[in-house]
Amino acid sequence: MTKSILFAGVGGQGILLSSKLLTAALIASGYDVKMSEVHGMAQRGGSVTTQVRFGEKVHSPIIGKGDADVLVAFEPMEAARWLDHLKPGGRIILNTGKIPSSVILSGDKDYPEGIEEYLAEHTDLLSIDAQAMAVELGNAKAMNVILLGALAKSLALEDVDWTALIRSEVRPAFYELNEKAFQMGFDL
Amino acid sequence: MKYLMSGNEAVARALYEAGVTFASAYPGTPSTEILESLVPYHEDMYVEWAPNEKVALEAAVGASMAGFRAVAAMKHVGLNVAADPLMTVSYTGVNGGLVIVSADDPGMHSSQNEQDNRLYARLAKIPCVEISGAREAAAAIKEAYQISESFDTPVLFRMTTRVCHSKELVEEGERVAFDPITYEKHPTKFIAAPANARKRRPLVEERVQKLVAYSETSALNTIEDNGASVGVIASGVSVHYAKEVFDEKANYLTIGLTYPLPMEKIRSFVQSVETCYVIEELEPFIEEQIRLAGIDVIGKEKIPTMGELNVDILREALFGETPTYQQAPEEFLVARPPILCSGCPHRGFFYEAKKFRDMIVTGDIGCYTLGATPPLQVSDSVVCMGASISMAHGVYASMAKNGEKKRVMAVIGDSTFLHSGMTSLLNSVYNKTPTINVILDNRITAMTGHQENPGTGYNILGEPAAEVDFEKVVRALGIEKVLTINPLKLGSVREAIKECLAFDEGPSVIITRWPCALKRYSDQDHQEFNLRLPKSQVIEDLCRGCRNCVRTGCPSIRFNKETKKASVDEITCVGCGVCRESCPFDAIVEGELR
Ligand SMILES: Cc1ncc(C[n+]2csc(CCOP(=O)(O)OP(=O)(O)O)c2C)c(N)n1
Numbered sequence: 001m002t003k004s005i006l007f008a009g010v011g012g013q014g015i016l017l018s019s020k021l022l023t024a025a026l027i028a029s030g031y032d033v034k035m036s037e038v039h040g041m042a043q044r045g046g047s048v049t050t051q052v053r054f055g056e057k058v059h060s061p062i063i064g065k066g067d068a069d070v071l072v073a074f075e076p077m078e079a080a081r082w083l084d085h086l087k088p089g090g091r092i093i094l095n096t097g098k099i100p101s102s103v104i105l106s107g108d109k110d111y112p113e114g115i116e117e118y119l120a121e122h123t124d125l126l127s128i129d130a131q132a133m134a135v136e137l138g139n140a141k142a143m144n145v146i147l148l149g150a151l152a153k154s155l156a157l158e159d160v161d162w163t164a165l166i167r168s169e170v171r172p173a174f175y176e177l178n179e180k181a182f183q184m185g186f187d188l
Numbered sequence: 189m190k191y192l193m194s195g196n197e198a199v200a201r202a203l204y205e206a207g208v209t210f211a212s213a214y215p216g217t218p219s220t221e222i223l224e225s226l227v228p229y230h231e232d233m234y235v236e237w238a239p240n241e242k243v244a245l246e247a248a249v250g251a252s253m254a255g256f257r258a259v260a261a262m263k264h265v266g267l268n269v270a271a272d273p274l275m276t277v278s279y280t281g282v283n284g285g286l287v288i289v290s291a292d293d294p295g296m297h298s299s300q301n302e303q304d305n306r307l308y309a310r311l312a313k314i315p316c317v318e319i320s321g322a323r324e325a326a327a328a329i330k331e332a333y334q335i336s337e338s339f340d341t342p343v344l345f346r347m348t349t350r351v352c353h354s355k356e357l358v359e360e361g362e363r364v365a366f367d368p369i370t371y372e373k374h375p376t377k378f379i380a381a382p383a384n385a386r387k388r389r390p391l392v393e394e395r396v397q398k399l400v401a402y403s404e405t406s407a408l409n410t411i412e413d414n415g416a417s418v419g420v421i422a423s424g425v426s427v428h429y430a431k432e433v434f435d436e437k438a439n440y441l442t443i444g445l446t447y448p449l450p451m452e453k454i455r456s457f458v459q460s461v462e463t464c465y466v467i468e469e470l471e472p473f474i475e476e477q478i479r480l481a482g483i484d485v486i487g488k489e490k491i492p493t494m495g496e497l498n499v500d501i502l503r504e505a506l507f508g509e510t511p512t513y514q515q516a517p518e519e520f521l522v523a524r525p526p527i528l529c530s531g532c533p534h535r536g537f538f539y540e541a542k543k544f545r546d547m548i549v550t551g552d553i554g555c556y557t558l559g560a561t562p563p564l565q566v567s568d569s570v571v572c573m574g575a576s577i578s579m580a581h582g583v584y585a586s587m588a589k590n591g592e593k594k595r596v597m598a599v600i601g602d603s604t605f606l607h608s609g610m611t612s613l614l615n616s617v618y619n620k621t622p623t624i625n626v627i628l629d630n631r632i633t634a635m636t637g638h639q640e641n642p643g644t645g646y647n648i649l650g651e652p653a654a655e656v657d658f659e660k661v662v663r664a665l666g667i668e669k670v671l672t673i674n675p676l677k678l679g680s681v682r683e684a685i686k687e688c689l690a691f692d693e694g695p696s697v698i699i700t701r702w703p704c705a706l707k708r709y710s711d712q713d714h715q716e717f718n719l720r721l722p723k724s725q726v727i728e729d730l731c732r733g734c735r736n737c738v739r740t741g742c743p744s745i746r747f748n749k750e751t752k753k754a755s756v757d758e759i760t761c762v763g764c765g766v767c768r769e770s771c772p773f774d775a776i777v778e779g780e781l782r
Binding site: 010011023024027032033034035036037038044045046047058059060061062064065066067077078080081083084085086087088100101102103104105106107109110111112114115118122123140 | 194297357520524529555735746759
């Protein structure tokens, strides 16, 4: 069976690192993996996704509607936007920190109320204030690795040396930060 | 060793392994990373950014004529720019193998159209190779060079966004050096003057016939026989979508050489099954050829010709099946459109230009295309690279002929101006239209991910390179009025536009010069620009809620509807100061240094 993980968020949130580390872990676990990214206009503050599919033999690199086993949403509005790609009742790992889009910043629209409550009711939701946790660790950017930790736990990838993987992707100055962040997410 | 590689990375690796000596490209999503991924191999091969795709292809043709394996890579619309050399290099043929990579963008993720460039292969009568993913790149690229040299033809290597940007595990091989062919003059081959071209013309037809025969046995076209009664003929990423839909309940004919097709192989494949589908994105390119050969298949009467395909679309089109999924309530789905970044130097220019309401503004392609979207909404058009300047000329000349003296302004980025804006500007000078032409020089090719260009002073390897002096270039073209300004200073933007409006003896040029806020600054940038700027802060008591700063469209500014006050996010503010200048009440002041 092919499993699908969808990462959704906003340009600049570090989605790519999380999906890269997950992909490396899946490869280390012996799976066939495909990962698909969106480039271009999306990076200018727009909504971004990366898609990871794994299994014995993966065909399509992209995730269809109602197809994702887990949606890792880096932002609540993006969780809502990509909900149609999640299996009915599937797992969402949500960073609760809100990033208002331009029409909200300008006061033309309001940030929608009640997304988290809605998701809690209709999906298997794990809400994490990863932004605040990362700030506590000393670097707001580590949010992506906290979410990865939570995802790793959900997927029960047992025999993965996450420390080694993290070290292969980040600079030495950030080893400790990211290892702590991963553990924090994993222990939730 | 196997590595996780995108289609682009895998193609780059394959080019290296195939012994390619010369690689040239102009960036363009989704093709850009091909050349970027060749940089690590620069000791074994020559790698460059060209100013546009035509130049890149012609340079590659030169390298091929000189006896080396060469490649030119581009996005689909780039091949329109390079179509002129393409059509004739089909006649001249090659010496060293020549591969032209075209990265198409079904679904228009980051393009202005979704043309299917396989049609160029048929138009130019050259072979077209397609892959379904990164894993196939090495074999396909190597075979493409074999074809190029054996059949004396350039080869079109067509990819699509999903192939370019999807990653899978790829086995690396070793580089096999290509022995260059000793250069000899060969006038009847390489001088495509009419007398020679007429002689080469029949050879092109013969070549297609030979390629048809080759196609029948080519390893690029593969059959997977699952003993099923359903057959699927597919190419590119559609192969994977089809396999997800049918799994082992179909036999597959995967077409890797989509032009010319192995028609006998197709005929017997179709005969071996009860029902046969042709599954391809965009045009019925394979399907039409099959039907022309009198073979009955099911294709575009069910499968859309527009946009990308995916598994859901196929299931619905072929079996009327729709997936079950949940959808969030409409009110949660507030749009998140792309916007100019915090500190983007284009913002100040557009904010001020918007005040000159009685102008027609022709736009162009790059980050500054966002100058056409709310809240800036300055540009009236975007067509293709370079069109801003030529369209402005056409707008002015036609209206003037009709007695309307409307002022027209063109806005174009630095990379785009060097790509194809210079000849357009020459037209405005030569035919004397008083258009205002604005070169938004943010010191980099930003939209496609920050590539160097002839205006930045560095080459693709990051080595110092000759740097275009925009002011000198436009003066040499015959522009008399040239103003170079800092776009963060709204007053100088305003004055420059006014000064150009007052000048009507011919076209004028405004060059806005400030580096992109996301650029990795060079030493030269640090010397030229003061980049440690004070961040902006709102003094709440002074803010009267006029929203001028909001209208700059800066993502670091937030407006609170209850308190009717603006605020600046100190984490993301870059300190460009445009909001400070936009504030009529001096309520936004300088804070800490960035
Ligand atoms: C013929 C063609 N080639 C390439 C592209 C891809 N492309 C879109 S914008 C752009 C770069 C624009 O750079 P620049 O003009 O410097 O503007 P910036 O994005 O830096 O503001 C490129 C290469 C294209 N759209 N058309």
